[in-house]
Amino acid sequence: MTADANLLTGFRLRNAEQHLGAYGIHVHREGHEPVEHRFRADDRVNVYSGSKTFTAVAVGIAQGEALLGLDDAVAGFFDGVPTAAGNGSITVRDLLQMSSGNPFNWFEPASESPTDIVARWLATEPVRMPGERFEYSNASTYLLGRIIHAVSGQDLREFLIPRLFDPLRIATPQWFRCPLGFPEAARGLHLTTGELARLGRLLLQRGEWEGTALVPAGYVDAMHTDVVDTSHTGDEPEATAGYGYQVWNSTVDGAWRIDGKYGQFSVVLPEQRAVVTITAHNERVPFDLLRAVWDEVLPRL
Template sequence: MTDELFTDFVRADREQALGAYGIHVHQEGRPPVEHRFRSDDRVNLYSVAKTFTAVAVGIAESEGRLGVDDRFLDHFPELRAIAADGFEHVTVRHLLTMTSGSGHLWFADRRVDALDLLHEFVAEPLVAEPGTRFAYTGTGFYALGRLIARVTGADLRAYLLPRVFGPLGLHNPAWHCCPLGFPFAESDLFLKTGELARFARLLLQSGVWEGKQVVPPDFVDRMTTDRVDMKEGDAHTDGYGLGVWLEPGGTYRMHGAYGQLAIIDPARRATVTVTAHTDDDTPLLAAVHDLVLPRLG
């Protein structure tokens, strides 16, 4: 089963230099299978971390600590004095869907020079009305990580340890932090291929892990139904949800730079997880869709 499933993908990796480190397939009713191209080490998941942050927001909402439609500044009233005009209308949902309208552009691979990155984000002038413009950036998810710390008293990683990382058996994951000690939230979470595959399986199972409801099922549903359109898509991208990329045909994915992928396919009751390092991950994503998913029936 393993050789048959991965034969074409392994050939494509060799011929096209896809850069795969490992690929893991889970399908309900079958044992999980994995193929390694190099040692199984924890790697930076880059923007896949955004999905973990979104799930933290969903759990916090179920605990009554916040609401997805809360205005962000209602939880940070001390920042109203420095907030850009219009930022008072930015909601948690806008941050989850990257539609805050902020002109602030930042990702975790960039040095943080501001005394407080959150203050810099809130003060940045808006370039669009909140909810009207999708713009891919990391600052909104960093702000969500700060929100989790504000409403729970625990930083994002500490909050998820007993709620997600622990139940999934993800022991002591590293998550790089800003100069103030808050996890970057949008990136720099480190896991193995198979460890990320457990999280993908958790979403496939509507938030249930080994009989326990870890993530509220309604929030897992809303991750794909609360969608926003993008000006430019591609063959495998049809919008953005709450921390996930939406694909044509009902699949959706977590997607990090350099080829970190976790595709959830509800119709096939399957997930495909890849860790990699490639400067252009478009062929890698295409190979998963063309050479792996169709073999699952």
């Protein structure tokens, strides 16, 4: 067995012993060929909240094209929609950091979802000041996707196809849509492990892909350094290390990640110049997949 193949031996054993539910793991290291192991067929799967990071990247691209600013008021993108007074000072940055103070989070199942999510959010009075407290919210990300449509005339998926998906060779991605026909933005994007890994690699490279800057480097830097406190969210260390622009900081120094339900992860490791990406279905403790990476993969990078 080659040294590269040995990279994943410990993770494969941990996955089997602890029933971690991994579908696949992909390791990118600068200067090396990628290493991947499959536990099942390499099908596209729902990356759930991993979709949020693609939406955040769209915001960075739009900022780079001078279509919006992070301190722009959210309500200003939706003229004519009735807006509760307290929503007037909420900014794009507040949505990125999930600290708007608006309690409508859009966690309802599809059968109970409001038809117009933007209208419901704008009509809901905030319960605290913008920036005061992190509260996880699908609605925040959905609004970001609708802002992309407002400033570009293209829905989120259409906006990203020439700017991100095509350069990363992610062909015709499926993205679930809301009742009004817009991509859900916060969830519902379907990708293979390797396709998700390409976004992780792009972030490691500060927005550059094969010699072309797809996302402004300064924005990528801010994604994981302009963070809000999440220490109040519980006892899980991987959920309390801080939240940036639709990405989570991790317990390993310098590490940050794309993070989706049931164990969809792409972990950016700047110190190791590496990215570790996992797709999985772990309904018990998906963060055990990250701990398996810290213990079994990180020391071998």
